[in-house]
Amino acid sequence: MSIVTEIKPNVQKVLSELYSYTATTSELTINTTKPEFEGDYTLVLFSFVKQLKKSPEILGQEIGEALIRNSPDMFTAFNVIKGFLNLTIADSYWHNVLQTNYSSKDFGTQKANNKKVMVEYSSPNTNKPLHLGHLRNIFLGWSIAEILYRCGYEVIKSCIVNDRGIHICKSMIAWQLFANSATPQSTNTKGDHFVGEYYVKFNDEYKRQVEELVNSGIKKEDAEKQAPIMAATQKMLLDWEAGNPEVMELWTKMNSWVYAGFDVTYKRIGADFQKMYYESNTYLLGKQFVEDGLKQGVFFKKEDGSVWIDLTADGLDEKLVLRKDGTSVYITQDLGLAQQKYDEFHYDQSIYVIADEQNYHMKVLKLILQKLGKPYADGIYHLSYGMVELPTGRMKSREGTVVDADDIVEEMVNVAKAKTEELGKVKDFTEAELKELYETIALGALKFFLLRVDPKKKMVFNPEESIDFHGFTGPFVQYTYARIKSVLRKVMDIKRAAINSGTLLKLERDLIISLEQYPSIIEQTITEHNPSVIAIYVFNLAKSFNTFYTEHSVMNAESDEKKQLRLQLCEMTANVIASGMGLLGIKVPERM
RNA sequence: GGUCCCGUAGUUCAAUGGAUAGAACGAAAGUUUCCUAAACUUUAGAUACAGGUUCGAUUCCUGUCGGGACUACCA
Numbered sequence: 055m056s057i058v059t060e061i062k063p064n065v066q067k068v069l070s071e072l073y074s075y076t077a078t079t080s081e082l083t084i085n086t087t088k089p090e091f092e093g094d095y096t097l098v099l100f101s102f103v104k105q106l107k108k109s110p111e112i113l114g115q116e117i118g119e120a121l122i123r124n125s126p127d128m129f130t131a132f133n134v135i136k137g138f139l140n141l142t143i144a145d146s147y148w149h150n151v152l153q154t155n156y157s158s159k160d161f162g163t164q165k166a167n168n169k170k171v172m173v174e175y176s177s178p179n180t181n182k183p184l185h186l187g188h189l190r191n192i193f194l195g196w197s198i199a200e201i202l203y204r205c206g207y208e209v210i211k212s213c214i215v216n217d218r219g220i221h222i223c224k225s226m227i228a229w230q231l232f233a234n235s236a237t238p239q240s241t242n243t244k245g246d247h248f249v250g251e252y253y254v255k256f257n258d259e260y261k262r263q264v265e266e267l268v269n270s271g272i273k274k275e276d277a278e279k280q281a282p283i284m285a286a287t288q289k290m291l292l293d294w295e296a297g298n299p300e301v302m303e304l305w306t307k308m309n310s311w312v313y314a315g316f317d318v319t320y321k322r323i324g325a326d327f328q329k330m331y332y333e334s335n336t337y338l339l340g341k342q343f344v345e346d347g348l349k350q351g352v353f354f355k356k357e358d359g360s361v362w363i364d365l366t367a368d369g370l371d372e373k374l375v376l377r378k379d380g381t382s383v384y385i386t387q388d389l390g391l392a393q394q395k396y397d398e399f400h401y402d403q404s405i406y407v408i409a410d411e412q413n414y415h416m417k418v419l420k421l422i423l424q425k426l427g428k429p430y431a432d433g434i435y436h437l438s439y440g441m442v443e444l445p446t447g448r449m450k451s452r453e454g455t456v457v458d459a460d461d462i463v464e465e466m467v468n469v470a471k472a473k474t475e476e477l478g479k480v481k482d483f484t485e486a487e488l489k490e491l492y493e494t495i496a497l498g499a500l501k502f503f504l505l506r507v508d509p510k511k512k513m514v515f516n517p518e519e520s521i522d523f524h525g526f527t528g529p530f531v532q533y534t535y536a537r538i539k540s541v542l543r544k545v546m547d548i549k550r551a552a553i554n555s556g557t558l559l560k561l562e563r564d565l566i567i568s569l570e571q572y573p574s575i576i577e578q579t580i581t582e583h584n585p586s587v588i589a590i591y592v593f594n595l596a597k598s599f600n601t602f603y604t605e606h607s608v609m610n611a612e613s614d615e616k617k618q619l620r621l622q623l624c625e626m627t628a629n630v631i632a633s634g635m636g637l638l639g640i641k642v643p644e645r646m
Numbered sequence: 647g648g649u650c651c652c653g654u655a656g657u658u659c660a661a662u663g664g665a666u667a668g669a670a671c672g673a674a675a676g677u678u679u680c681c682u683a684a685a686c687u688u689u690a691g692a693u694a695c696a697g698g699u700u701c702g703a704u705u706c707c708u709g710u711c712g713g714g715a716c717u718a719c720c721a
Contacts, residue, residue: 080662088665098664100701110701137701138665179721219721333721360719369649370717377719384721413650414716440651441715448714479682495684507659510651512714514658523684525670526659533684541681578662590660593669604677604686624681646684 056574057095057143058084064128065097068120073106086567092133093140094567100137110137145558148566156626162573162633167206172395173199175407176325179216180312181225182250184319184459186442186515187409187449190504192325193639194439195407197505197585201637205580210399212329214391217309218337223290225249226304227283228256238311244460246315249308259283319460323497324639331391339390343426344376352425363422373418388419396430403433405583410438437583440512457517466496469521480645491643495529498640502528505638506589526593528640531631534596535642538628541608545621556615561602565623568598572630585638592634599627
């Protein structure tokens with residue numbers, strides 16, 4: 055139980071005893087005490103002033119005295135400033151926190167809870183390589199899955215691959231036209247990049263053809279339809295839908311190139327999936343919903359035969375669910391896929407990591423499922439995240455301003471290498487160890503950078519400035535860990551006795567207080583679906599440790615008791631850093 | 647037009663309605679005979695604007711200005 059949840063019943067008891075007032079837990083506001091005041095945690099008194107008809111000063115005095123009287127083991131001092139009751143928690147309490155948890159590797163995590171949750175993330179198109187936006191998605195999805203897993207959920211990571219449609223045909227057509235049978239192997243190109251090149255070639259050629267037609271006097275709108283390469287693409291899509299063997303073969307071949315490329319990237323950045331869905335298999339799903347929906351009166355049919363749902367009462371619009379030609383649209387497929395996932399896994403929750411441009415779409419999806427009375431509808435959660443933008447604005451593939459995922463990882467690795475060599479601290483590492491270290495630091499920096507911001511908010515990535523290993527970064531936290539391990543390596547053989555007494559110094563105390571908050575931080579992360587809470591926490595913890603470490607020696611502590619205490623502090627800090635970073639998908643190096 | 651999101655130091659990000667709005671980078675100045683200086687310490691610097699709600703507002707409400715997303719029988 056966290057210190058805050060322990061303080062609350064004590065306060066409730068006091069309020070009841072002194073004033074016969076019953077306070078609910080949520081009425082009590084308890085914050086950490088600001089550094090400029092004396093105390094560890096602070097009870098905000100203003101909310102009781104009116105009901106209890108006493109001044110904040112008197113209330114604070116009376117409550118403070120009663121708390122110490124009732125629980126001298128927990129509270130040792132208090133002071134009242136304005137409407138704030140600052141409480142000092144007993145050293146013995148903090149000692150106990152440390153003693154109980156310092157060697158635990160899974161402090162803050164939880165036992166199995168028999169809940170099953172699906173996390174769908176990444177969800178790429180198979181016509182181009184992954185970019186920075188995908189990385190935010192992937193790191194977020196992986197992290198939230200890991201956090202839930204470590205907190206007792208059964209987690210199924212899934213991915214819906216957008217492997218069909220007009221955009222896929224575009225790269226296929228361009229390959230037919232321009233590739234001369236070239237392959238990733240023959241050109242020594244990573245498969246997803248190889249296919250992506252043809253997607254770009256398509257657009258270049260398309261633009262050229264449209265321009266040519268416009269110059270010959272055709273209206274732009276018509277030119278866009280008439281361009282031969284576009285007409286060929288449209289035809290290919292029809293052929294694909296008809297199952298034309300030649301087209302299917304090309305499609306299979308090119309997609310396999312892309313998958314081989316994705317696999318390399320996924321492996322390098324540590325992404326994994328238990329279940330892959332392919333849109334080519336799911337795009338016809340969902341039609342059963344149309345029947346059911348019409349029968350239930352949730353959907354209605356227009357004169358032309360198209361089927362709709364009226365969501366105006368919910369503040370949304372009318373939404374099409376079936377075209378007049380009887381084919382399904384995107385939302386229909388998603389209805390079908392949600393059902394298929396449920397049939398397969400019977401999830402309690404289904405989290406979709408999808409960019410915020412689809413907020414409306416996801417709202418509609420959930421709403422329709424609720425209206426259809428699907429038992430799994432309420433468990434659907436859209437983990438919406440903002441776009442990653444460049445200083446110049448939004449990334450646009452057509453303008454070539456997309457930051458490629460593989461490129462940025464490689465660049466980070468190069469910086470990690472250069473910086474490591476410059477510092478020269480690991481000259482005895484083998485080649486393999488160095489390579490691993492560079493990857494650890496590079497991905498640590500990148501993941502931390504993308505995860506430290508609230509997912510809901512859009513963020514800016516500055517290619518020059520974002521590659522930084524100082525300050526609020528992954529490498530800063532990793533470095534703190536490496537330093538601690540360096541100390542601990544030196545005392546491997548020392549037995550650590552239990553330390554239960556002794557006055558804690560300010561910086562020792564600050565560190566324990568911070569460590570104690572870790573479980574609550576994880577809980578907050580889950581309720582908010584927001585890993586940035588952990589990133590911010592773990593950074594502050596590292597900072598807190600560094601301040602302590604600079605000020606107080608561990609090896610040459612004032613007494614053996616202090617030395618033991620600080621070793622425990624070191625070990626617990628290292629464990630929490632490793633754990634927290636692990637929840638973000640970031641490794642921590644023993645040395646760097 | 648309608649719906650929704652966002653405007654915080656020069657820049658990138660924080661702040662369950664709580665104290666004097668925190669960090670980081672950048673700028674300026676310091677710290678190493680001592681456990682890793684990828685560190686630590688200090689200084690300067692911000693809530694777009696106008697109202698309202700209340701003991702108290704960056705946070706909630708209204709309006710203005712500015713930015714973005716969505717609003718396809720595209721996915």
